[in-house]
Amino acid sequence: MAKLYFYYSSMNAGKSTTLLQADFNYRERGMATMLWTAALDDRGGERAIESRIGLGADAHRFTAQTDMWHAVCAQHRDQPLACVLVDEAQFLTAAQVWQCARLADEADIPVLCYGLRTDFRGELFPGSAVLLGIADALTELKAVCHCGRKASMNLRVDESGGAVAEGAQTEIGGNDRYVALCRRHFTAALAG
Template identity: 45%
Template sequence: MAQLYYRYGTMNSGKTIEILKVAYNYEEQGKGVVIMTSALDTRDGVGYVSSRIGMKRPALAIEETTDIFGYIRDLPEKKPYCVLVDEAQFLKRHHVYDLARVVDELDIPVMAFGLKNDFRNELFEGSKYLLLLADKIDEIKTICQYCKKKATMVLRTQDGLPVYDGEQIQIGGNETYISVCRKHYFAPEINKENEEK
């Protein structure tokens, strides 16, 4: 019986590497997958899933108007064994409900990967509905940039200073966002880090 999985983690926790690994394992057995990602993530071009270690694959870019359920249902080839979604935090409510329909009506497992909370420590829309609808929820762990604790928050920085207000979505990489624990979210050691450079 198919299920909807939500695997979340902070930046640099290996979410995209996990997607690429799962896709490889299915395809190695001759089982097709569909890989999707948000069209909002333009860091490496629209419609690509790419990891920080250089692995990259094409993916269906999910636009605000994309009918995910209709796309999967109407695929001309054999139905996929699994649907993999990267940057799931950027999905809209209707996209997450589409993913649930893919599981429930088409009996295809869906694995969605993304951030849980933004730099203001608030849930993204996609994350909120995945936490509500997912059959299985799993955290992909990584460590705080400043200590040995588990990173649970994302700190946005600009010109070497922490930022706690602003637009929720600002596409960036290591230069803009830092994975931190709760303590270092509220008291980051950015100045200490800058002094050491």
């Protein structure tokens, strides 16, 4: 029986790398997969999914209007899929997360979602909240704070490295805009 998986963490924990490794494992065994990532994250250019260590792959790009159920089922009819892998899953809508659950439950296709749990304010992303509530399996990938503790928070920083406490929930960026910290150092940075 297929399952809906959610692999979550702060920034810099290797979510995209882990997704790409899982994809490679399926493909190496001759199994077809379908990769997805958020259309709003265009940093990868041609390689829609790109890890910080240089691995990358092309992927379908979802928007809030994408019907994951229909798109995946159409592909599955053409070529049976062994697995669907979703990067930047925090940007899925609640309806899309339920569509992913339906893919596991009704189409019997495992769906592996990878994403951030919380934003720069420590608040859940909508897609992550639903995944945390309904996924069959939850796995936290570990990142490390500069102090050596587990990094569980994403601090947004400005051009000079100062902490940012206000703004839109979604702002795409890498190490230039975000720092993974433990909760202690996150709250200290925001307190200034």
